[in-house]
Amino acid sequence: MMDPVVGLWGVEKVFGNGVRALAPVNLAVQPGEFISLIGPSGCGKSTLLKVIASIHAPSAGQVRWWGRDFAHVGSAGHRMAFVFQDPTLMPWACMEDNVRLPLDLERMPATTAGPLVRDALEQVGLGHVLRHYPAQLSGGMKMRASIARALVTQPDLLLMDEPFGALDEFSRNRLDEEMARLCYEKGLTTLFVTHSLYEAVFLSSRVIVMAANPGRIFGEYHIDPAIRRDETFRLSDDFAHMCRDLTQMLTEATHATFSGGA
Numbered sequence: 001m002m003d004p005v006v007g008l009w010g011v012e013k014v015f016g017n018g019v020r021a022l023a024p025v026n027l028a029v030q031p032g033e034f035i036s037l038i039g040p041s042g043c044g045k046s047t048l049l050k051v052i053a054s055i056h057a058p059s060a061g062q063v064r065w066w067g068r069d070f071a072h073v074g075s076a077g078h079r080m081a082f083v084f085q086d087p088t089l090m091p092w093a094c095m096e097d098n099v100r101l102p103l104d105l106e107r108m109p110a111t112t113a114g115p116l117v118r119d120a121l122e123q124v125g126l127g128h129v130l131r132h133y134p135a136q137l138s139g140g141m142k143m144r145a146s147i148a149r150a151l152v153t154q155p156d157l158l159l160m161d162e163p164f165g166a167l168d169e170f171s172r173n174r175l176d177e178e179m180a181r182l183c184y185e186k187g188l189t190t191l192f193v194t195h196s197l198y199e200a201v202f203l204s205s206r207v208i209v210m211a212a213n214p215g216r217i218f219g220e221y222h223i224d225p226a227i228r229r230d231e232t233f234r235l236s237d238d239f240a241h242m243c244r245d246l247t248q249m250l251t252e253a254t255h256a257t258f259s260g261g262a
């Protein structure tokens with residue numbers, strides 16, 4: 001059987017202050033999945049994403065990327081990119097220069113990088129503002145630029161931590177539709193942290209529900225990846241039904257007591 005994109009076995013995270021952010025977590029992320037992590041505040045969603053990004057080392061357990069250790073991430077076919085809630089653009093640089101940053105860090109020649117940068121900006125609908133500076137753009141456009149900066153590296157795994165949380169509902173819905181199109185068309189494996197159950201249902205092929213104290217996986221909910229993620233889906237009875245099911249699971253997760261190991 002093929003190795004998962006990321007596999008976690010018995011992963012725990014205890015911070016220096018004693019907070020047990022993750023009790024044993026087991027998870028296998030398969031190629032092409034769009035997985036959302038939802039759960040009450042403090043249940044370890046961001047911590048789990050950061051363990052997968054290798055920003056945090058697990059306190060116990062094992063993580064494997066494409067069946068190997070972290071040293072192999074970054075080689076062809078095994079690239080990972082992270083999008084944070086804050087777009088973190090360089091204010092003194094135009095869009096083109098901002099998005100080119102990861103390629104500059106790889107010392108890619110400008111002639112090779114140029115078309116990749118323009119293509120990434122086109123993909124997120126910013127092809128017309130290449131020479132604009134962040135201060136000239138709306139919040140939604142800055143977030144698009146941040147996504148373009150992740151896509152320009154042609155990642156095989158995209159990690160997104162509540163990327164649209166600061167946006168108004170209209171911009172968020174629109175970006176969700178565009179994100180779904182990009183990810184499903186490319187078969188891009190994506191892990192997405194959100195506080196919005198509706199966003200999780202709209203985007204995901206699998207929703208992982210977490211519980212807190214300690215942070216752990218409570219349950220999961222599968223959604224047919226073949227469903228077209230558009231306004232028709234958002235307004236459908238199926239969508240409402242899925243949101244109801246997930247609301248119920250989330251309520252149970254919020255009240256669940258932990259009976260696992262010490």
Ligand SMILES: Nc1ncnc2c1ncn2[C@@H]1O[C@H](COP(=O)(O)OP(=O)(O)OP(=O)(O)O)[C@@H](O)[C@H]1O
Nearest residue numbers: 015016017019021040041042043044045046047048
């Ligand atoms: N660097 C850190 N040092 C100490 N404790 C931390 C650290 N990062 C997170 N925590 C704690 O770990 C627990 C899980 O935090 P985490 O941010 O992963 O939760 P979350 O589910 O993403 O929360 P939210 O939905 O509120 O963003 C919380 O109790 C948090 O206070």
